[in-house]
Amino acid sequence: MAKRAGKLTYKSSGVDVSANDVMVDKIGAALRRTYDPRVISRHGGFAGLMRLDYHERLLKRCYREPVLVAGADGVGSKLLFGIQHQRIASLGIDLVAMSVNDILTVGAEPLMFLDYVACHKLKPAEIAEIVTGVSTGCVEAGCALLGGETAEMPAMYSPSHFDLAGFCVGVVERDRIIDGDDVEPGDVVIGLASSGIHSNGYSLVHAAIERLGKRKQLPVDLGEPLEDALLRPTRIYVQPVLKLLRSYRRKKIVRAMAHITGGGIAGNLPRVLPDGCAAHIHRGAWTPPPVFRLIQALGVDESEMYDVFNMGIGFILVVRPAFANAVIERLNSAGETAFRIGTIRKGKRRVVWR
């Protein structure tokens, strides 16, 4: 595990060493529950170590030509909602989700995660809660929380504020990389249901929610408290998607994958399409969760909604048409809600709404 904080640990300028020690103890368990036999535990060391392969005969899972895949992300303005409603543990899940879903798009198995927490002043219980949330996300994504850094910067952050950054590294067999190059007209676009807004568009969410003012009656019935809808953690698609990819020995059943973040489907799906391929998407193929209808009802144009939010689709797979039904079935039986939302056609590299 990388050393947590301790980099500015001198009381004379206001940094409390013992508070840090308490926190380090508290998060130890959070880290350890994410370890698998590949983690080489070295308490107090300068860096986190992880073998790329198991070398125990029973566990052997070797990569012939391993390619490392890395992603970095934060949770953006969702942080401020979480802080405001004192629901900071779930922000750790969001943090993990943002990076692991990104590296999943090439077919990579997440191996390790590291976090950076920067705050005004260490509150051990708060940091422990955040890191526990991060470790919950890591368990769900099947990766090791290998370390992190906690920084106190009183001059940078307000007393109640903190920022989070997350870094993930995974591995994929070189000849199994999914890069979208083989996508061709006729391929089927499959969408996986999001858990809600996920971790993008919260500046717009904030602007919309402010219009509610002191109204207690929401213009759209969410069927749950507003803050539950706004702060539900981002869905992590790693386990069901990796299970799907492993179930097909023949490669290239799944030809492209996209994580639907800021910019929505139209901003993200074309990133993995080759030239000459447009994605025709049928909005009627699924029903956006009520939280999006609420935000729209507060004065956001529908086209803007689709340009900013995932609108209920958090992850997309482009698959060979002959396998589309089987893929949908497999994903559904792995606990996802999968929709056939469109088709690839000849055209400019973009989304065409239907």
Added chain:
Amino acid sequence: MAKRAGKLTYKSSGVDVSANDVMVDKIGAALRRTYDPRVISRHGGFAGLMRLDYHERLLKRCYREPVLVAGADGVGSKLLFGIQHQRIASLGIDLVAMSVNDILTVGAEPLMFLDYVACHKLKPAEIAEIVTGVSTGCVEAGCALLGGETAEMPAMYSPSHFDLAGFCVGVVERDRIIDGDDVEPGDVVIGLASSGIHSNGYSLVHAAIERLGKRKQLPVDLGEPLEDALLRPTRIYVQPVLKLLRSYRRKKIVRAMAHITGGGIAGNLPRVLPDGCAAHIHRGAWTPPPVFRLIQALGVDESEMYDVFNMGIGFILVVRPAFANAVIERLNSAGETAFRIGTIRKGKRRVVWR
């Protein structure tokens, strides 16, 4: 390359997409100059990809049992000095140095680096300057700047402020991991000169410098402007140390290594010592740079100075006594300034000052 920013890219809530595009173009060159043949370039993709090995015959550099080594860090309060003096490019070097020197301690070759920049509002020129600094550090450390994330959070950061986090992954052959377990009494402690304060202790630096008030005459002659001394980037020890390790086919010449960060030599060297081994360090073996004498002269106890700062030693190697002179010679001829600063003796796992 991981997608830069773009996660909150909607103008309606004040996020400027075109400014972001300009920045993305500007930093493209900064990233590309760090690439080696192992990087798989996928413009616009969701994640950065890097082969663990060259497979071109001429370049082949394989790992039999690769262990991945990861570290995360920030630059702490040095950021505020850099922002104040408008020297933000060198902060990128500090950011890289903090992580790569950490993973170097186990003998790892840094492979990739990712950064997280969070700010009030994107200033494309500023972000480009920061990332160019990060790429300069990556070139020096011989690792690829594989991606990053830029986040705009107006409600979190003051207009002039930004925060930086960095994440590094390297690789080491499993049976060449340097973990300190074999350190034994009689081993020699070799220190490598720091470039100055590096990136720790800046809250104390700030408190000390404030005592200068409006005095123009410093109590200690630095031989250079104060801000040069305070903002010189952290030394990156990767290339000379890796060259040293590769020059010895026999392993275990170098038995432990420590990166001297917050907590100084006494706070960091014991992290890699086994039980029953104390490091006896002779302060007279080297002369701390004048910037430390200045801070001390402004009212910090000498013992506090050694408990907080590197005091002129940025990286430490513990080596077998028979090889100590040869190691010092090799490091000096690789451009380092190496000192024999102490010896390992039987005792409690700590530093004993001589």
